[in-house]
Every structure is written in C-alpha cells, then in structure tokens.
Amino acid sequence: MKEALLRRMCALEDRWFDIRHGIDTTGVVPREFLKTDSAYRKDATAYHAAWCRSIRILIQKCAALGIRPEIFIDIGSGKGKPCFYAATTNRFRRIIGLEFDASLVDQANVFLKKGFAKYPIEFLHADAASYELGAMPQSLIFMFNPFGAEVMRLFIHNNRDALRTYKHVIAYSNDMQQGVLGELGMRQLFRDPVRKMSLWQYE
Numbered sequence: 001m002k003e004a005l006l007r008r009m010c011a012l013e014d015r016w017f018d019i020r021h022g023i024d025t026t027g028v029v030p031r032e033f034l035k036t037d038s039a040y041r042k043d044a045t046a047y048h049a050a051w052c053r054s055i056r057i058l059i060q061k062c063a064a065l066g067i068r069p070e071i072f073i074d075i076g077s078g079k080g081k082p083c084f085y086a087a088t089t090n091r092f093r094r095i096i097g098l099e100f101d102a103s104l105v106d107q108a109n110v111f112l113k114k115g116f117a118k119y120p121i122e123f124l125h126a127d128a129a130s131y132e133l134g135a136m137p138q139s140l141i142f143m144f145n146p147f148g149a150e151v152m153r154l155f156i157h158n159n160r161d162a163l164r165t166y167k168h169v170i171a172y173s174n175d176m177q178q179g180v181l182g183e184l185g186m187r188q189l190f191r192d193p194v195r196k197m198s199l200w201q202y203e
C-alpha cells in the first residue's frame with residue numbers, strides 16, 4: 001500500500017477510535033514540555049499516540065505465535081490509547097499503563113472514566129527507569145518508542161529476572177532501540193523492517 005494512503009487510513013481509523021469512545025489522544029507534547037522531575041527526561045521521546053493499526057498488528061502477531069499473555073502493559077502510556085485499544089480486543093484480563101508525566105496520567109484517567117470504566121485498566125504514575133514488574137502472569141509489554149538506549153537498558157536490566165521467569169513479550173513499535181534488546185540477549189520473535197515493529201522475549 002502506498003505510504004500516503006496508509007497514513008490517511010490510519011489517521012481515519014484513529015480519529016474514529018477516539019470519537020467512538022469520546023476521547024482525544026491526538027497531539028504532541030515535546031520532551032521539553034513533559035511534566036516530570038525524572039532525571040531521565042533527557043532520554044524521553046515526545047508524547048504522541050501509536051496507531052491503532054500498529055497495536056493491533058503486534059497483538060495479533062503475538063497470538064499467531066501461539067503466545068497468549070494475560071496482561072497488557074504500556075510503558076510510557078501517555079494519554080492511554082494503547083491501553084484503551086488493547087481493552088477493546090477483550091484478550092487481556094488486566095491492562096496497565098505506566099507514565100512519568102503526571103498530567104498525562106490524569107488525562108488518561110479522565111478518558112478511562114469517560115469511555116472505558118467497564119474495563120480492567122489502571123494507570124500508574126511511575127518512571128520506567130526504576131520500575132520493577134515484580135511477580136505477574138505472562139504479559140505483553142508494549143512500547144511505542146518511549147525512550148532512548150539509556151532507559152531501555154535500565155528497564156531491561158531491572159526486570160531481566162521477571163522477563164525470563166514469566167516469559168513476558170515486549171511488543172515494540174517504532175523500535176529505535178531494538179539493537180539494545182538484542183545486545184541484552186533477547187530473542188527477536190518477529191520484525192517488520194518497513195514499519196519498524198518487533199516482538200521480543202527471553203528464551
């Protein structure tokens with residue numbers, strides 16, 4: 001499909017998703033306007049929302065590999081769109097968004113009350129650089145290029161045992177730091193080099 005046409009179709013799908021649920025996940029918050037006192041703000045990317053299409057493809061590819069995670073976690077969840085989209089698939093029994101900008105967490109919670117109150121979604125105000133997953137059933141850990149190599153290394157390092165033990169899968173859209181995941185010994189289960197999205201897991 002021609003790139004321009006694909007972009008238009010995705011924009012339409014995304015707009016319709018927001019309208020249908022009475023939310024607005026559009027817009028960009030540049031890194032310098034993110035409201036956080038994290039020492040890792042310098043490693044963050046700007047807020048903007050992933051395409052529904054990318055979230056869908058990664059969830060479906062994971063299922064096609066015979067992997068059925070019980071929990072969906074978005075690392076750097078912004079206004080919450082991937083969590084909301086994941087909820088509508090009815091594949092997950094718990095959905096968690098983790099975000100270090102408190103005003104984005106507040107916004108996501110407003111949308112949660114408005115259009116998604118019946119779903120098991122929670123948003124946490126936390127820094128991925130120090131967040132520990134702890135003991136939880138197999139999860140699909142979604143990331144839409146939230147940060148650079150430094151925080152990616154910290155996140156994987158701090159959660160390496162949990163990633164191995166519970167066989168969590170990282171679903172990485174716009175996978176700018178995919179080299180870091182390979183470097184840290186994760187196995188690539190799938191990659192679309194054109195759209196730059198991939199799935200990763202420890203053996």
Ligand SMILES: C[S@@+](CC[C@H](N)C(=O)[O-])C[C@H]1O[C@@H](n2cnc3c(N)ncnc32)[C@H](O)[C@@H]1O
Pocket residue numbers: 025034038040043044045046047048049050074075076077078079080081082098099100101104126127128129143144145146147151
């Ligand atoms: C590209 S946006 C993606 C937002 C959301 N996943 C979506 O697709 O709608 C990246 C998000 O990651 C957040 N972020 C960046 N570094 C973070 C960190 N260390 N801890 C938590 N959130 C972080 C940013 O504030 C931003 O909202």
